[in-house]
Amino acid sequence: MSERRHLNRHHRRAGSDRMGRADRLIYLCFLMVVSLVFLTYGKVIFDIASQGIGQINLSYLTDAPRQSGRAGGVFPILVSTVLVLAIAVAVALPTSLAIALYVTEYLAQGSALSSLFRSSMLILASVPSIAFGLFGSSFFAQFLGLGTSLLTGGLTLAVMIIPICAFAFVEVFRLLPTGYRTGAYALGAGKARFILCVMIPTCTAEIITVVLLGTGRALAETAALLFTSGYSDRMPESLLDPGRVLSIHIYDLAMSIPGGDRMAAASAVLLIGLFLLISSVGLYFSKKAHP
Amino acid sequence: MNREFSGPFPGAAGPRDRSVARTALSLEALFHYVLAATFAIGCAVVLVVGFVILTGALPVFGRIPVLQFLSDSDWHPTSGLYDLKPMLVGSLLTSVGAVGLATPVSLIIAASLNFFMSGLTASLLRRLLFVMAAMPTVIFGFWGLTQVVPLIGKLQAPGLSLLSGILILALMIIPTTTLLMDAAFAKLPKPLIHGAFALGATRKLTCFGMALPILRRAVLSAALLGLGRALGETIVVVMVTGNRAELPLSLFDPIRTLTANVTLEMGYADPLHGATLFLSILVLFVIATGLALLVHALDRTGGVSVDV
Amino acid sequence: MNIISRLSEPKPAAAGHTAQVVPCPAGPPVLEARAIRVGLAGRDIIRDVNLSLQPNEILAIIGPSGCGKSTFVSTLNRMIHHTLPTAKVEGEIWLNGGLVFPSSASAADLRCKVAMVFQRPNPFPFSIRMNMEFALKANGDRYRPGYADKIEQALRSVNLWDRLKDRMNDVATRLSGGEQQRLCIARALLSDPDVILFDEPCSALDPVSCTAIETLIQDLKQRCSVIIVTHNLAQARRVSDRCAMFWLRDGSGEVIETGPTDRIMTAPNHEITRAYINGEFC
Ligand SMILES: Nc1ncnc2c1ncn2[C@@H]1O[C@H](COP(=O)(O)OP(=O)(O)O)[C@@H](O)[C@H]1O
């Protein structure tokens, strides 16, 4: 009887492949590194939240900043952020979708044009974001005469996220079962009809995921906006007005406004909150896409 | 009566079908042209971006000999002194240091996720990494400025230093490099892993004696992508490295990177000065392109070429 | 337990037993599985499997596919924790009189004693030498100067040495399928195992390579015991001393008959075995 129990205990422990002593030792060391890293990330979020969450209330969200942001709220800044993001997504989504559709549906895999796409998108995706900032300020702001404005900032961000979205779209479309394609063509559908009636509807969740990925990247950007959408913390009257986005607000408060740390932390909480919102909606859709 | 016998398929279907076919065809053609045009524009954007930065840097050529950027005594553009050495060194030291720190750490995390942890823990941590990889970098910069810099400052003033730059940049790129390595580990064919365990290998040996040698190119390309991100990062280094345009003598000295230099001076630069800033970004552009193409080449030849 | 010291132990069973006359020798078994049950997602893949393996014996496991042969074999060296991580395994496995499952001892040590060769050759995509060295390291062998000799020995015993001795730095996956499988056997031999498990070792190979592997398995009888899973009854007849017939009953694999190969192939006791041997299910 007691032996039986003894075996049972063993059985429970042997349920999965147990590690040997050497493995357990090294895993312990690894766990220390892993927990150090993740605890640091936890501390980043915790420190910022504990500093900033106290300042956030309704008037913080609806007031304009006062004393260069030391007091008041962030309403114009939120408006600028949303507008810049909206412009960026509105331009980048159709463009990158079109590029990806052309690459997957019209170009032969491995053809010269398709590798031209790969290398040009690869280069764009790896260019430092400050380079996009310089590009945007000389091309959109000066050459096209849009000035330092929300439009310039949004277009610059669009150029920045187009390669990211196009790459992601290509991956999504390549995963589409070939049976759909042959099935639709066998029914006599043309490419356009297939794309509009089969591909886009079946890939909606994936497309939303990719768009949110691009939005997250745009929201996270600071350097590319410094010279394109500007520092002005006033309420933008039109898309051709400059406006300060949230990340630049944090940067400015932390770097050039003495005593701005607490307000910077509050804005950082907002930025993290927005970012987590976008990421979790993205995660939701990507789960929906790959159940 | 006559019409009804004119074709092999009697009935009105013929002409109607053909008109549908014609509108469908023009929709097809229109769609094709729109997509092709967008594709062409998309590919041209690379050229435009490169061209704009090149023309921005153009005034430098003929005005300042290239070697002067390395031989001048100081960075003082208003007095005609253009010594880019400290910025070049600053960029290289911070990014190489950060990658040097992040690569082993990422490797350890990726190895733990794939060979040591339970599937549930691993997928949870992967999700966290996924979120941290895209976290706005200004958050890391702000946290570094308010938490890490004072801490380093206690060891040795001023705290804004090469060391803080390396630490925060490493923190910033670890999620990216880890996820890239993790994806490489996940692509390893199961029969190979089973083969290793069936030989009596420990997890450590399976990971470092089998998986790592097979995936070394993928690990290298993950590190290079991390290097690209660290080299191009602007806001973090502006916030935590002190931005002093001098060669650092120790880890605790402030430095200035190429990207920080542009951020700080672009606003008030005169044309020639501005052109030198464009030139320094052009240098980064070229390095980033080189890294991207290298990674592309590594990925093409570095896939796991096993037919098991 | 130190593997190296165990490797140097003389094996009582192997000594002197070069000519095996009795097909089913009595005596303590090398490996014994008692009441093995493997559950997965609420159903039993195999149920109540009892099998024992005598020293220097070749046991063939036959039966239709899907009846849990691979599952059973992979419980014997606890590889099932990797191949089917969510499976629940019950029962006992004894090796040389010691309980190895359930056991808190490391599975890695067990796998050095109970080696495994898979259906599809799975050499690692690096050099032949590194493949062999990996197996030595897996055995806990840290004496590098001894590596070359041991590798030569192992490759000789699978008749590959003469062909590969000048190509040790070639990538192992460039070898032909039969050579790859023999390399995998050589790799498994480096730990001097008591038992080698073969899971359909020939089904991915051409007939010539297959014959080479069969010859090899019969040679292996001199140094260890073998369990071979096979679909090929002719192969079972050629190589094995004893057969165990697996069959799916109510969705779970069970052993319905074991016995000396000669008898199973000529006069099986069980009706299903007889029908299976005579190809009545084709
Ligand atoms: N990965 C798996 N997931 C779920 N069921 C599995 C898996 N692998 C095997 N099985 C089940 O286990 C049973 C036995 O499989 P296996 O041991 O491979 O059979 P055999 O080797 O005799 O052909 C099969 O009927 C199959 O349904």
Ligand SMILES: [Mg+2]
């Ligand atoms: Mg099988």
